Amino acid sequence: MPSLKTLRTRINSVRSTQKITGAMKMVAAAKLRRAQAQAEASRPYARRMGEMMSALAGGAQGNPNAPSLLVGNGRDKTHLLLALTADRGLAGAFSANVGRHTRTLITSLESQGKTVKIFGLGRKGNDYFRRYAGDRVIGTKNFIGKKTIAFEDAEAIAGEIIALFKKSEFDVCTLVFNRFHSVMSQTVTQTPLIPAASPPANDNPAGDAPAPYEIEPDDGTLLARLLPRNLAVQIYAALLENSAGFYASQMTAMDSATRNAGEMIKKLSLNYNRARQANITKELIEIISGAEAV
Amino acid sequence: MPLALEIISPEKLLLSRDVDMVVIPGTEGDLGILPGHANLITGLRGGLVDIYAGGQITERYFVSGGFAEVTDTHCAVLADSIIRQSDLNPATAATLLDEAKADYAAVNMADQDSYLRASDRLISAQAMLDSAAPARAEKT
Numbered sequence: 001m002p003s004l005k006t007l008r009t010r011i012n013s014v015r016s017t018q019k020i021t022g023a024m025k026m027v028a029a030a031k032l033r034r035a036q037a038q039a040e041a042s043r044p045y046a047r048r049m050g051e052m053m054s055a056l057a058g059g060a061q062g063n064p065n066a067p068s069l070l071v072g073n074g075r076d077k078t079h080l081l082l083a084l085t086a087d088r089g090l091a092g093a094f095s096a097n098v099g100r101h102t103r104t105l106i107t108s109l110e111s112q113g114k115t116v117k118i119f120g121l122g123r124k125g126n127d128y129f130r131r132y133a134g135d136r137v138i139g140t141k142n143f144i145g146k147k148t149i150a151f152e153d154a155e156a157i158a159g160e161i162i163a164l165f166k167k168s169e170f171d172v173c174t175l176v177f178n179r180f181h182s183v184m185s186q187t188v189t190q191t192p193l194i195p196a197a198s199p200p201a202n203d204n205p206a207g208d209a210p211a212p213y214e215i216e217p218d219d220g221t222l223l224a225r226l227l228p229r230n231l232a233v234q235i236y237a238a239l240l241e242n243s244a245g246f247y248a249s250q251m252t253a254m255d256s257a258t259r260n261a262g263e264m265i266k267k268l269s270l271n272y273n274r275a276r277q278a279n280i281t282k283e284l285i286e287i288i289s290g291a292e293a294v
Numbered sequence: 295m296p297l298a299l300e301i302i303s304p305e306k307l308l309l310s311r312d313v314d315m316v317v318i319p320g321t322e323g324d325l326g327i328l329p330g331h332a333n334l335i336t337g338l339r340g341g342l343v344d345i346y347a348g349g350q351i352t353e354r355y356f357v358s359g360g361f362a363e364v365t366d367t368h369c370a371v372l373a374d375s376i377i378r379q380s381d382l383n384p385a386t387a388a389t390l391l392d393e394a395k396a397d398y399a400a401v402n403m404a405d406q407d408s409y410l411r412a413s414d415r416l417i418s419a420q421a422m423l424d425s426a427a428p429a430r431a432e433k434t
Contacts (some may be wrong), residue, residue: 036390038305040306041305041306042304042306044302044306045302045303045304045307045372048300048370049365051363052361052363055335056335091295150305151304151305212333213333213334213335213363214332214333214335215336216322216334217321217322217334217336217337218323218339222336222361225337226361227380228362235409236304279418
């Protein structure tokens with residue numbers, strides 16, 4: 001039976017932990033709102049960009065001179081996985097989920113005789129991959145100390161990826177990240193970056209297709225500018241989803257931590273009160289039996 | 295029939311409303327877009343987007359480059375970065391231009407991509423300085 005004093009200090013320490021997790025939950029909720037608003041604001045650009053891409057890519061699809069960013073370089077040997085994780089912890093299994101998914105992917109690709117390389121974004125993922133994937137990691141980046149993710153960050157990453165592609169460091173690039181569905185659920189998703197995903201089929205195949213676009217200066221030049229841009233936009237969108245998902249996951253984790261701390265305090269207080277009662281009873285018995293003996 | 299104009303940067307939707315006419319800086323020259331324009335996709339160079347209402351320029355935005363998609367009823371400007379013309383600062387523009395010039399001088403001409411990037415930056419920085427200057431002249 002622990003003494004009254006140790007119980008009291010334990011209750012106090014659990015209570016201060018509860019305060020901290022409670023505060024973290026509030027902070028995460030506020031940051032989540034901001035991250036969600038940012039993700040929302042970036043959508044119109046991505047949508048228009050997608051429309052333009054499909055208008056241009058349709059014509060380039062069968063063309064033998066189509067840019068390799070769009071159709072790939074014809075090989076399928078080396079895969080680059082661009083894995084997005086969080087920079088901080090205390091968010092449940094958020095980063096571990098991406099890590100686990102990536103590992104499964106590595107195993108299945110390598111069993112098909114392919115080479116896998118990893119580019120890790122986010123500090124947690126870097127730690128994870130250094131341990132499990134070792135020398136497959138060819139590059140890492142994190143955003144520690146940044147309040148919000150700027151488009152320039154995504155552009156810089158896209159630039160690095162394209163430079164690696166030009167050097168034939170890899171043939172196929174896939175993005176692995178947590179897609180934000182709701183506060184309660186984020187699912188690990190993978191999207192192909194290079195070659196770019198084939199544009200969705202025309203919604204109205206009934207011949208009601210929109211009039212073709214005039215293209216200025218010409219579709220090759222424009223595609224050459226549009227494709228890197230599109231890559232950056234996709235990475236940017238994933239980064240925003242990742243940060244919204246991270247705060248949602250942290251909020252959920254901190255909420256359950258706060259609740260668990262509450263339960264723990266309840267149990268400890270019960271024990272404490274029992275011990276106190278027992279002490280009082282013991283003292284009473286001692287006094288009474290002392291009085292009787294006199 | 296009005297023209298639905300959208301000016302969008304990767305970070306947010308800056309403006310979405312109906313206008314009479316808009317002039318955009320295409321890579322091959324400025325384009326005046328009126329309602330009923332033929333479907334067009336064009337690259338943008340650094341320059342000013344002028345919004346017209348009743349034959350007058352009502353708003354001017356500086357874009358550093360990007361793309362535009364035009365149909366008969368709408369015009370979407372996808373800009374790399376957007377600054378209201380009145381907010382442009384000639385001093386910042388001049389520093390940017392100096393940096394771009396230094397970059398351009400240092401770039402390896404054989405490397406097509408970095409050459410293109412440096413020249414795009416130079417053009418856009420020059421356009422930024424040019425766009426910033428007249429605002430000062432008008433005010434004084």
